[in-house]
Amino acid sequence: MPRGALSAAHDLRRGTSPAGRSAAPARLQPPALRCAVTMNPDPIPNCTRAVVVKLENGLHLGPSSQIVQLAQKFTSTLVIRKGDRKVDGKSMLDLLTLAAEHGTVLELETSGADAADALEAVAGLFERNFATDQSSGPADKGTPGAV
Amino acid sequence: MKLSDFVVRDAIVTDLKAATKDTAIRSMVESLSKAGYIKAADQEGIIAAILKREELGSTGIGKGVAVPHTKHPSVDKLVATIALSKEGVEFASLDGESVHILFLLVSPPDRPGDHLRALENISRHLRNDNFCNFLRQALSAQGVVELLEEADNNQLG
Numbered sequence: 001m002p003r004g005a006l007s008a009a010h011d012l013r014r015g016t017s018p019a020g021r022s023a024a025p026a027r028l029q030p031p032a033l034r035c036a037v038t039m040n041p042d043p044i045p046n047c048t049r050a051v052v053v054k055l056e057n058g059l060h061l062g063p064s065s066q067i068v069q070l071a072q073k074f075t076s077t078l079v080i081r082k083g084d085r086k087v088d089g090k091s092m093l094d095l096l097t098l099a100a101e102h103g104t105v106l107e108l109e110t111s112g113a114d115a116a117d118a119l120e121a122v123a124g125l126f127e128r129n130f131a132t133d134q135s136s137g138p139a140d141k142g143t144p145g146a147v
Numbered sequence: 148m149k150l151s152d153f154v155v156r157d158a159i160v161t162d163l164k165a166a167t168k169d170t171a172i173r174s175m176v177e178s179l180s181k182a183g184y185i186k187a188a189d190q191e192g193i194i195a196a197i198l199k200r201e202e203l204g205s206t207g208i209g210k211g212v213a214v215p216h217t218k219h220p221s222v223d224k225l226v227a228t229i230a231l232s233k234e235g236v237e238f239a240s241l242d243g244e245s246v247h248i249l250f251l252l253v254s255p256p257d258r259p260g261d262h263l264r265a266l267e268n269i270s271r272h273l274r275n276d277n278f279c280n281f282l283r284q285a286l287s288a289q290g291v292v293e294l295l296e297e298a299d300n301n302q303l304g
Contacts, residue, residue: 100263
C-alpha cells in the first residue's frame with residue numbers, strides 16, 4: 001500500500017480527516033479549502049470552507065434564496081454551520097433561521113460526488129458578496145459530478 | 148423577538164381573496180393602513196417598494212409560504228401582518244407552488260438586525276408542521292392570534 005494511503009487509513013482510524021486527497025502526512029493544511037476523499041466503503045468527497053457574511057444587511061431572504069437555488073444545481077448536500085448550529089443549505093426555511101448578520105463567520109460543508117464544485121460555487125457567492133452580474137452554476141465549472 | 152411582538156393583530160386577513168401577487172400585497176398593506184400602523188399617505192409608496200423587491204426575486208420561499216417585505220422610512224419599528232388564502236396565490240415561488248400563508252413585513256431602513264430576527268422567527272415556526280397546518284386552518288384573526296401566542300410559548304410541539 002502506498003505510504004499516503006497508509007497515512008490516510010491511520011487518520012481515519014483516529015477519526016480525523018486526511019489533509020487533502022493525497023493525504024500527505026504531517027503537513028500544514030491549506031488555509032481555506034479542505035477536501036477529503038474517505039477511503040472505504042464508498043468514497044464520498046467532503047469539502048469545507050469558512051466564509052464571512054459581508055452583506056451590510058446580513059444574510060436576508062434574497063441572498064439565502066441565491067444559495068438555495070445554486071446549491072440545488074448540485075447533487076452534493078450543503079450544510080451551513082454558525083457556531084453550534086447547523087442547517088440544510090438547500091432549504092430556505094432552514095437557512096433563514098440562521099439570522100446571520102454582517103460579519104458572521106459561517107462554515108460551508110459540501111458532501112457528495114460534486115462536493116468540490118458545489119463548495120466553489122457557493123463560497124463564490126459570499127466572495128462576490130452575492131453580486132448577480134455573473135453566472136456561477138455548474139455549467140461554468142465543467143461537468144457536474146466531476147471532482 | 149416574538150411573533151406577537153411584530154404581527155399586527157388588527158391587520159390579519161384570514162380570507163384573502165386575491166389571486167395574484169399584486170393584489171395580495173395591496174390587500175395586506177391596506178390592512179396595515181386601516182389598522183393605523185401605516186399612514187394612508189405612505190400606502191402606495193410601500194406597495195410599490197414591495198413589488199419592486201419582488202422583481203428581484205420572488206419571496207415565495209416554498210411550502211406554500213411567501214414573505215413579501217420592504218424597508219421603508221415611514222415606520223419606526225418593524226410591523227407585519229399575516230394573510231391566509233384558501234384558494235392560493237400565484238407567487239412565482241421557488242418550488243412553483245401557489246401560496247396559502249403570507250407574512251408581509253415593513254421595517255425601518257436602519258434596523259436590518261430586526262428584519263433578520265423577524266425572518267428567523269417566522270421561518271423557525273414555519274418549520275413546525277403543526278404551526279403551518281393550524282395556521283392554514285385558522286378561520287378568524289383571533290384564532291391566528293392565539294396560534295401565534297402558542298407558537299411564541301412553544302406550545303405546539
